[in-house]
Amino acid sequence: MTNEVVIKTDKLTKRFGDFIATNEVTFEVYAGEIFGFLGANGAGKTTAMKMLCGLSTPSSGNATIAGFDIYKQTEQIKKHIGYMSQKFSLYEDLTVLENIQFFGGIYGLSDKQLKEKSNELIETLGLKSEAKKLVGSLPLGWKQKLAFSVAVLHEPQIVFLDEPTGGVDPVTRRQFWDLIYQAADKGITIFVTTHYMDEAEYCNRVSIMVDGVIEALDTPANLKQQFSATSMDEVFYELARGAKRSE
């Protein structure tokens, strides 16, 4: 982990009419770090993440992703990030291999790269016998692991993960986090939202959002000390309890 800043936001705000989903959010994420982006349902996490990915235009404030401006250089940003959404988002009527080749293809990977990458990926995930099966027939845990691997296939600088382990069993979640660590080791910055507080403990730093505002941002150890708590669960509960809005 270095001190190079890859995500920098300054008073980033998103309004929907009178409702302020994300209110003047300011933070920095460093290269190679695993950054946990926490908050209750409706706290504004997904909105903030969509702005950072270029899916949604901010109402006000500034941000740069990998050094590119989120208003003017969205095309540049797109080349340098990966994204995995809340919903499972591979094509169920395509095989494992076809999905990998499709996503590699639209990111402009060459045939040679594509072949190497897909072999490597199928090898690491242990999906060799499933490579020609339709993704729809795989169990959810495998699908999520595959979706993550596809999201980092083009070796982005930053990968955004929106509740990647929702509905997945504890063992698979653990395996999923192994994949996250492997990606982080390669120097990919991980920006992840989650509702599981044990996962928050795995992060280098976490921010906790309440009602559209970041209420706390530090390493899990420091946060626990600050709130004199024994676990991230308690920290989160302490902060989220004061929330006025919920989904």
Added chain:
Amino acid sequence: MKQFLSFVRKELYHVFRDSKTLLMLFGLPIVLIVLFGFAVTNEIKNAKIIVCDYAKDPASQEIINKLTVNTTFNLEKTLLNHSQIEEAFKKEDIKLAIVFPANFNKDLLHLNKAQVQIIADASDPNTASTLTNYAMAVIMDYQMDLMQNSNLPYRITPEIRMLYNPELKGATNFVPGIMALVLLLVCVLMTAVSIVKEKEMGTMEILLVSPFNPLLVIISKALPFLLLSFVNLVVILTLSVTLLDMPINGSLLLLVAESTLLIICALSLGLLISNNTHSQQTAMLLAMMGMMLPTILFTGFMFPLENMPVALQILANIFPSKWYYIIVKSIMIKGLGFSAIWKETLILLGTTILLLVLSLKTFKKRLE
């Protein structure tokens, strides 16, 4: 370009893996052609008719003979008085009644003109008008015979109203309509559904986050359906020519060009629908209501536009299928060239541009 090809390949996988939809797409035109060409036809054979002859003279007898030998008609019986006609219509499956007034021959010979009444069962307007036309043709035939043997201008005036364009009969009427229907169905419905599906599944987000140009998403989505439409076009035309003896009197190239215009128009409409809906069901419903129904109702191939109230006739003008139908009929049946259909083409082109601009304007590069 390579990115684009990967996308098109993926779209082809989608289309060809969904075997039920595929079967529908290819089966539909075949079923429709066979159904409309053979089962549902305007050409009528052996329709039951009755004659009420007050005249009982050589002229009426001669016309009745001509009706009897015609395969279209099956003369059930000759009645003696008018009141039996209505009864016959109600009780028996009588399609047409012809009434000769007393002194038919006398009027014809002395006054040079005579009247004949044709009564048709109008509960089925298409059959009624077709039969009426046939009956008139038989009477006119007799009139011609009469005039050949004499210099006097004999005139028999039938007492009916023309309801249907006599130029049209049988399959010729349906094939252009089916072409419009199939092309619209494949392009509007399938394009709309396939784009909305990406939104519904959440894959659209992933595509929008990727550096892939969103406009190319649309183009690569439309491409497989464009290809399918061409295949369908070939199937319909081949079936029409071989199976239904449909002529293609005009330029095939022009026909294909005009069809391409309709296809682009339909793709734009599909895109417009997909931009404004969030679920596949809504998209499907909108496509059905907004396109299938008007095509069937307002194109004129099932229900003659001429019989509709003026308000509906005006409404029919906004549907591109109406103009395409006129174009196809002009090319295939009448064998006309571009000079005869430039107006319709212009309207179709205008609609296409309008829909395309609208759909590109409403297409969102970002999710809100």
